[in-house]
Amino acid sequence: MLDKVEAIVIRTVDYGETNKIITLLTKERGKVGVMARGAKKPRSQLTAVSQPFIYGSFVIYKGSGLGTLNQGDPIKSFRKIREDLTLASYAMYMAELVDKLTEENQRYLFLFDWLYLSLLKMEEGADPEVLTRIFEMKMMDVAGISPNLNQCVSCGSTETPAAFSIRYGGFLCRSCLHKDEHAFPCSTQTSRLLRLFYEMDLYRLGEISLKKETKQQLKDIIRAYYDEYSGVTLKSRRFLDQLERMNLGTNIDT
Structure with a gap:
């Protein structure tokens, strides 16, 4: 099931050579953990939205276990x-x-x-x-x-x-x-x-x-x-x- 949420990245953990597990504080569902596959790759579309404190719009796939981040668009980076x-x-x-x-x-x-x-x-x-x-x-x-x-x-x-x-x-x-x-x-x-x-x-x-x-x-x-x-x-x-x-x-x- 795909779900679109507004969220702030509150935690990131490297997973394997190319992935990250990120924890989002969402407006709609509270705290949610998701896998950002390939987020450590320099050219990945998920790299920019998998950084601490990024506030953005996220599309996640939620199955029976850990969700997967499909897409993210930054709204404010707090650079x-x-x-x-x-x-x-x-x-x-x-x-x-x-x-x-x-x-x-x-x-x-x-x-x-x-x-x-x-x-x-x-x-x-x-x-x-x-x-x-x-x-x-x-x-x-x-x-x-x-x-x-x-x-x-x-x-x-x-x-x-x-x-x-x-x-x-x-x-x-x-x-x-x-x-x-x-x-x-x-x-x-x-x-x-x-x-x-x-x-x-x-x-x-x-x-x-x-x-x-x-x-x-x-x-x-x-x-x-x-x-x-x-x-x-x-x-x-x-x-x-x-x-x-x-x-x-x-x-x-x-």
């Missing part, structure tokens, strides 16, 4: 991202997060739009680190590990949070700080941004410039939360962390 090591590293982390936290042939509401808009904003010059934190927060819902961001997880108070507890999965107010001595202290801005990033409509995303300290608080909390609850290990995260330690990451702190 700037693919040619920049730092941008490509952040984009690969997002793509791997999608790959590891989703099931094949299951459509997740808004996920395709989130990834496409994140790549688009990144290519247009938005801070890739901030985009990544937003994407991580939104992927928590996909993974089924959403934290409690509306009130103190201990007493239910809606006063300004003083810390984020990985153990209890949400904010603690100042009166409940003693409940978790390992909770991450967080500023008013950090607690506000965690809520904002989780709920944000990426279509309405404007320019966001954050101080170094705020970025670090967000990263520490979100990473620790994923480590505790997601159950996934990402190769791209290790590489991205190495880049950031070498101060190669994009920095627009004010």
Whole structure:
């Protein structure tokens, strides 16, 4: 059966001397793996559409096993991202997060739009680190590990949070700080941004410039939360962390 879908390439794996297995995040069917036969040949019509982050229209043949890519037409290549090591590293982390936290042939509401808009904003010059934190927060819902961001997880108070507890999965107010001595202290801005990033409509995303300290608080909390609850290990995260330690990451702190 032939099926035409719009999709973003989120993973590629060489298969044999001339083929690739590519993983697509489709609008219509969620994540789909397909064989791109001959895609490693320089003159193959599939070469151009079998690259990471390509957004295109794909015709696939779906049988009982792995599908086959019959045709592909690129709509947007995100060339700037693919040619920049730092941008490509952040984009690969997002793509791997999608790959590891989703099931094949299951459509997740808004996920395709989130990834496409994140790549688009990144290519247009938005801070890739901030985009990544937003994407991580939104992927928590996909993974089924959403934290409690509306009130103190201990007493239910809606006063300004003083810390984020990985153990209890949400904010603690100042009166409940003693409940978790390992909770991450967080500023008013950090607690506000965690809520904002989780709920944000990426279509309405404007320019966001954050101080170094705020970025670090967000990263520490979100990473620790994923480590505790997601159950996934990402190769791209290790590489991205190495880049950031070498101060190669994009920095627009004010």
